[in-house]
Amino acid sequence: MSLMGQMMHMPLMISSLLTHAARHNGDVEIVSKRVEGDMHRTNWAGIEQRSRKLAQALERLGLKTGDRVGTLAWNGYRHLETYYGVSGSGMVCHTINPRLFPQQVAWIVNDAEDKAIFVDLNIFPLVDKLAPMMPSVKHVVVMCGREHMPKESSIPNLLCYEELVEAEDGNYQWPTFDENTAASICYTSGTTGNPKGAVYSHRSTVLHAYASAMPDAMSVSSQDTVLPVVPMFHVNAWGLPYASAMIGCRLVFPGHHLDGASLYNLFEQEKVTFSAGVPTIWLGLINHAKQNNLKFSTFKRTVIGGSACPPAMIKTLQDDFGVEVIHAWGMTELSPLGTLSRLKAKHADLPKDQKEAILAKQGKGIYGIDMRIVDGDGKVLPWDGKAAGDLEVRGHWVISSYFKMDKSPLHDGWFPTGDVATIDPDGYMQITDRSKDVIKSGGEWISSIDLENVAMAHPAVHEAAAIAAFHPKWDERPLLVVVKKPGAEVTAAELIAFYDGKIPKWQTPDDVVFVDEIPHTATGKIYKLKLRETFKDHKLPTA
Amino acid sequence: MSLMGQMMHMPLMISSLLTHAARHNGDVEIVSKRVEGDMHRTNWAGIEQRSRKLAQALERLGLKTGDRVGTLAWNGYRHLETYYGVSGSGMVCHTINPRLFPQQVAWIVNDAEDKAIFVDLNIFPLVDKLAPMMPSVKHVVVMCGREHMPKESSIPNLLCYEELVEAEDGNYQWPTFDENTAASICYTSGTTGNPKGAVYSHRSTVLHAYASAMPDAMSVSSQDTVLPVVPMFHVNAWGLPYASAMIGCRLVFPGHHLDGASLYNLFEQEKVTFSAGVPTIWLGLINHAKQNNLKFSTFKRTVIGGSACPPAMIKTLQDDFGVEVIHAWGMTELSPLGTLSRLKAKHADLPKDQKEAILAKQGKGIYGIDMRIVDGDGKVLPWDGKAAGDLEVRGHWVISSYFKMDKSPLHDGWFPTGDVATIDPDGYMQITDRSKDVIKSGGEWISSIDLENVAMAHPAVHEAAAIAAFHPKWDERPLLVVVKKPGAEVTAAELIAFYDGKIPKWQTPDDVVFVDEIPHTATGKIYKLKLRETFKDHKLPTA
Numbered sequence A, B: 001m002s003l004m005g006q007m008m009h010m011p012l013m014i015s016s017l018l019t020h021a022a023r024h025n026g027d028v029e030i031v032s033k034r035v036e037g038d039m040h041r042t043n044w045a046g047i048e049q050r051s052r053k054l055a056q057a058l059e060r061l062g063l064k065t066g067d068r069v070g071t072l073a074w075n076g077y078r079h080l081e082t083y084y085g086v087s088g089s090g091m092v093c094h095t096i097n098p099r100l101f102p103q104q105v106a107w108i109v110n111d112a113e114d115k116a117i118f119v120d121l122n123i124f125p126l127v128d129k130l131a132p133m134m135p136s137v138k139h140v141v142v143m144c145g146r147e148h149m150p151k152e153s154s155i156p157n158l159l160c161y162e163e164l165v166e167a168e169d170g171n172y173q174w175p176t177f178d179e180n181t182a183a184s185i186c187y188t189s190g191t192t193g194n195p196k197g198a199v200y201s202h203r204s205t206v207l208h209a210y211a212s213a214m215p216d217a218m219s220v221s222s223q224d225t226v227l228p229v230v231p232m233f234h235v236n237a238w239g240l241p242y243a244s245a246m247i248g249c250r251l252v253f254p255g256h257h258l259d260g261a262s263l264y265n266l267f268e269q270e271k272v273t274f275s276a277g278v279p280t281i282w283l284g285l286i287n288h289a290k291q292n293n294l295k296f297s298t299f300k301r302t303v304i305g306g307s308a309c310p311p312a313m314i315k316t317l318q319d320d321f322g323v324e325v326i327h328a329w330g331m332t333e334l335s336p337l338g339t340l341s342r343l344k345a346k347h348a349d350l351p352k353d354q355k356e357a358i359l360a361k362q363g364k365g366i367y368g369i370d371m372r373i374v375d376g377d378g379k380v381l382p383w384d385g386k387a388a389g390d391l392e393v394r395g396h397w398v399i400s401s402y403f404k405m406d407k408s409p410l411h412d413g414w415f416p417t418g419d420v421a422t423i424d425p426d427g428y429m430q431i432t433d434r435s436k437d438v439i440k441s442g443g444e445w446i447s448s449i450d451l452e453n454v455a456m457a458h459p460a461v462h463e464a465a466a467i468a469a470f471h472p473k474w475d476e477r478p479l480l481v482v483v484k485k486p487g488a489e490v491t492a493a494e495l496i497a498f499y500d501g502k503i504p505k506w507q508t509p510d511d512v513v514f515v516d517e518i519p520h521t522a523t524g525k526i527y528k529l530k531l532r533e534t535f536k537d538h539k540l541p542t543a
């Protein structure tokens, strides 16, 4: 007969993150570069009070526990209030990527059956157009003050965020309920097919916040000023809005101003110390800084993930700018954090290049996440750094099923990620590819990430993508698609020669195509599906 | 109708801390200074394997889920294996303080109904003597190899730890069960009365581990070598055995070698970076280092709590030794961490003395713990740094009731700590006293901690205790009991004069008594109950 513990059982509630921040770090600033163009300053106490008012307003609109509330908004304080006001009151915050194709936005809103949509001023035209296609939506709230409200709209009863919030008295108690209640929904990026919905709970969100802030993970503390470049509609900005409340740090939101120059100025003006974002966004920032010979005065650490971060980028940020890169791997289905690359104590005395090789991997599983790799027959493979297999995970913040999809995605209790990876004896996981992107040359696998990493180390290359091109003998052979740096010159032959000695000879791309732009998905990933489509008739010189 | 999250529901299990450590940091060392006198080295993989064998051995002995297993042991790897082997298999690990009076030990074992006792070699004589008084105990396991087993004992079937463990094959799967199952029991220190049992769950233990390791709390990481001076029988060494597995850091256990010289040598030899312990233990270490003109070469940070840490001690460690002190407050009933004192970002530019004043407080509540102060009528008091009231807490790792005690200790859902405190607008809590130790002079309260802190700053004072002495007019007046530093001289009048300008005049002690030793409880706290008893007939010069 087991004995039960005699501890208080308090559910893990998202609202408690915010009330903790307000009580203990109420005067810590939340800075936002607004869509309106100006800077806005509030603090954790202000966010908490307005989130309570927002919760009151939602109830006044007739919204109920469990109802989905969509957001189409950039990173800013009102979006933060919406996160907490919606989830805190027992409703479900559904963040939507405004960069998706309009049809996809409508499809997602309909799939989630959003009852209300909160939308930023400069995204409003999209909603205005889509409104007739989204019958579940009863309320559209424009996130601005009365003075900025759209003058014309086909939507009846358009609501003004500021009016809605400021009409309430804030006399509201955050409710307590089952910690497994849904708190938010996020759809996958749609890189490999249609977006699928992940439904996070209060429990999974709070546990993820604890794990993500740990010294061996992001290591964020109340000493930091955090600027999430990763959008709040991309897996909840990787959980930073929750972790930031937990630790009570200063937050700086960039709004939609994500070009290199705007970001650089914001980092400097607001003394940002920590950031997070996908690789593409850093390309712009690094270029801007290099071209203008700029350095960062307070920015010290950044998490990069969502796609493989090229080692050359890690090296530039570290060596040229003194910014430590924490390479991370995650998925929408993982809330999103799975692994982060940090050195172990025993690595302290390794030579620089060996440290860099470790840090270029996707990293170690954080406590709360289990990983394994399996072969085609489901047999578990060893952690020897060589065997590559399908990566599977399980843990407190991993989905067990997709929203409205009956079929369980799990394999034997584990979630199959669709990524192919190796794990070394120290537990460092390295993604070789998505299984759909692997280049299969005569039965052997070539990692497109490896090919891209080499190309990205060439001084003339701005961005590179490796895809499979048809080959009559080998089925598939690698084709490299390259965007050159402005003003730089390099030939296909030179780039192919650049691979010499860096990877096994037979893996070298058969051809290089130069393009003006590589297509990206709405979350800033290389859109390989599209690239493969574009180059499906490409004739390799080797064919 | 609420919507439920669609996340994997995996219970928070203590065993998963250990399996995570073994998989990701299996080669990280666990070093122990053994009772046998030598040094022992294993690693997280070794601990995990032997804990599994121990779990098998416990089941082979016929022990069942929910059974209590007592330990009377110092900090060492076998004790660590017992923690995990017992809790991991669904039994309840009951750590017992061997420094308690023998009768208290027997009382606690009987109250917990321990079925087995694991005991260190040099504590065995105590168990040998008490065995007849502990009828529930069916098995006594001596934590050593066959060669060291006691030759004579009145206990039939005395078991040898190493034989027991090494007889098993380790072919054991850690079970998964309800996360609210009891994992361990710890009794309070018995400073103010009889010890009371706190029953921790797997859930509360894992959540406490997350919260305690955070950058704004202990900030321990896999980069650290952690030496827990605080015993594993004192609130599970403040959770360090769990947090250490979670982060996979190197651990150094001092066994029973806790004198200044032994500790200093161990810190240096094993390159310890982080430690934790009660104030008294640091007195010995600091004295040893000062007398021998020693510095620490790797030791950088320590948590001090369990009693108020005198500001003079924080200053010495910081200024003379470069060791950052994190002052912490906790209780057995809180697993134990409640607050830790760390500066906020906005404090960065304060002058040194103002920073010191903040760091001398007991600190900020960590996320997962709520605090409030109430007056005699239960009215909630403001966080203004002035109003002092009864401190009450609630949170994920706070008890809801004591073992086998029907009466709920809670007040309105909050746990009353028995401590009197102020909380300032920044959320820093400061303990003025235990409510039982407050000196009540003519209706006004005098904080004994304040009086002790002043005395401890005097260069001739080794240790000081302030207690209430009877006064015919004021009811109580402060009496200071002092142990001088070896060779130092100071008079009562000089000490009383030393208070000038440091506290309000009327709070100055009426008298000073010099003694050779101040009595301590089994956990190293000043034993005020005993002191008050000793000085109950003391005649104040002012009376």
Ligand SMILES: Nc1ncnc2c1ncn2[C@@H]1O[C@H](COP(=O)(O)OP(=O)(O)OP(=O)(O)O)[C@@H](O)[C@H]1O
Pocket (backbone or CB within 6 Å): A188, A189, A190, A191, A192, A193, A194, A195, A196, A304, A305, A306, A307, A308, A309, A327, A328, A329, A330, A331, A332, A333, A362, A417, A418, A419, A431, A433, A434, A523, A525
């Ligand atoms: N550091 C990284 N290195 C390599 N790949 C990464 C990294 N971080 C994330 N990824 C890739 O991103 C994927 C998760 O992305 P996300 O959840 O945003 O949607 P998606 O997989 O791109 O879209 P969809 O699942 O709809 O096709 C991972 O499965 C992996 O392929």
Ligand SMILES: Nc1ncnc2c1ncn2[C@@H]1O[C@H](COP(=O)(O)OP(=O)(O)OP(=O)(O)O)[C@@H](O)[C@H]1O
Pocket (backbone or CB within 6 Å): B188, B189, B190, B191, B192, B193, B194, B195, B196, B304, B305, B306, B307, B308, B309, B327, B328, B329, B330, B331, B332, B333, B362, B417, B418, B419, B431, B433, B434, B523, B525
């Ligand atoms: N940093 C600190 N400053 C002041 N007091 C502290 C500090 N840390 C702990 N304490 C005191 O220790 C108490 C908790 O100690 P513990 O749980 O070990 O048992 P105890 O209270 O000493 O014994 P018992 O409850 O049996 O009388 C707190 O209630 C507080 O009075």
Ligand SMILES: [Mg+2]
Pocket (backbone or CB within 6 Å): A188, A189, A192, A331, A418
């Ligand atoms: Mg995906």
Ligand SMILES: [Mg+2]
Pocket (backbone or CB within 6 Å): B188, B189, B192, B331, B418
């Ligand atoms: Mg107590």
